Amino acid sequence: MGALGGREETGMAGLGVRVPSPVERLVDSRLSGYGVEVFLKRDDLIHPELPGNKWRKLGPNLRAVLDQGHETIVTFGGAYSNHIRAVAAAGRALGIATVGLIRGEEHLPLNPSLTAARRDGMELHYVDRGVYRQRASAEFLGSLPARFGRFYLIPEGGSNDLGVRGCVQIAAEIGTSYDVVVCPCGTGGTLAGLSHGLASVAGTRAVGIAALKGADFLRDEVRRLQHAAFGGVSENWSIELGYHGGGFAKMSPELLAFAAEFERLHGLAVERVYVAKMLAAVMDMVRNGRFVGGQSVLVVVTG
Known part of the structure; x- marks a missing residue:
């Protein structure tokens, strides 16, 4: 990981996370003639098992887990969730038990x-x-301690207040x-954290590429997350809904x-x-x- 040239975050039992992530210019003949320069921020290189926004959102939550003395993390996700995979890897590295509540059947x-x-x-x-659709309800959450004891809860995708604030660092x-x-x-x-961090940069806007079908709700969700984390909503972002490729985890x-x-062209x-959907978009x-x-x-x- 030394090739990143960033600093290593030394806490949390030496996870070996490297930030800031590097930026590379994308040289691709398919972009020639349009007058637009495209660069890649290689957050996928932050850590092999906790790449990109997974680390950005999990990092602050993992610090809270350790500071509060929790021994178990409970979280949510679909069967193809990168978040589920990252939480499990972090739990293994830190010696913390992890429980994944997976949407649907085995x-x-x-x-x-x-x-x-x-x-x-x-x-x-x-x-x-x-x-699963009721996972944020008081009734559902109230049933979990009887099953799993004392635990630290991380929501689907790691998108709680701490996770959203962690994504501000991308903009920084x-x-x-x-x-x-x-x-x-x-x-x-x-997108909520990134766009909030970019709000002070005049003329810069953030664009999210929705990876799931029927994602109109994400606009209200980004506003909710920003309001909860920062007490207000920025207007410097938008979401593209037409590049989902048929639905979540579908290609x-x-x-x-x-x-x-x-x-093949770029070795990435x-x-x-x-x-893949974002790059194609x-x-x-x-x-x-x-x-x-x-x-x-x-x-x-993001990796």
């Missing part, structure tokens, strides 16, 4: 995300989809050099081919659930004039 064999989570010691419990590392900053959008936490043949070609491992938006010639666009590669 399907065997387990997919790679859940296989990794179980390998890292996470206890998996499957929750009916109807019940960026500075004032870019007109647009693009990030993937699943629960809205990364069309065209999107799969794009991801494979991007990897393209995460399929969020990052940025390329399409450049081609279709969504970014103005002369603009610089920074893409946060």
Whole structure:
């Protein structure tokens, strides 16, 4: 990890997280002639198991877990959740028990995300989809201590107040050099924190690329998260809803081919659930004039 050239965060039992993440200019012939410069912020290089926004949101929560003396983390996610996988890896590294409440039914064999989570010691419990939708209710949350004892709760995607504030650090590392900053959008936490951090940079806006179908609700969710974390809502962001590729964790043949070609051209491992859709969206938006010639666009590669 020394190649990052950043500083290592020394707390939390030597997780070996490296920040700030580096920025690289994207040189791609498919962008030629449009007058738009695209850069990649390589948050995927922060840590091999806690990359990108997973670390940005989990870091402050893990500090709270240790400061408060918790021995168990309970969290939520879908079967393909990168968040579930990251929490399990962090729990293993820190010696903290982890419990994942997984939306839907168990399907065997387990997919790679859940296989990794179980390998890292996470206890998996499957929750009916109807019940899962009530996961934030007082009734559902009140039933958990009887099952799991004393625990620290991290919501789906890590998007609580601490997690959202952690994503402000992305903006702090960026500075004032870019007109647009693009990030993937699943629960809205990364976009909420990033855009709040960018609000003081005149003329810079944040764009979230929704990775799931029917994600209109994310606009209200980002506003809610910002209000809860910062006491107000910024207006310097938007969400693109048309690049979901068929739905969460779904990949069309065209999107799969794009991801494979991007990897071949640039030597960058393209995460399929969020990052592939975001990169394809940025390329399409450049081609279709969504970014103005002369603009610089920074893409946060979350991994």
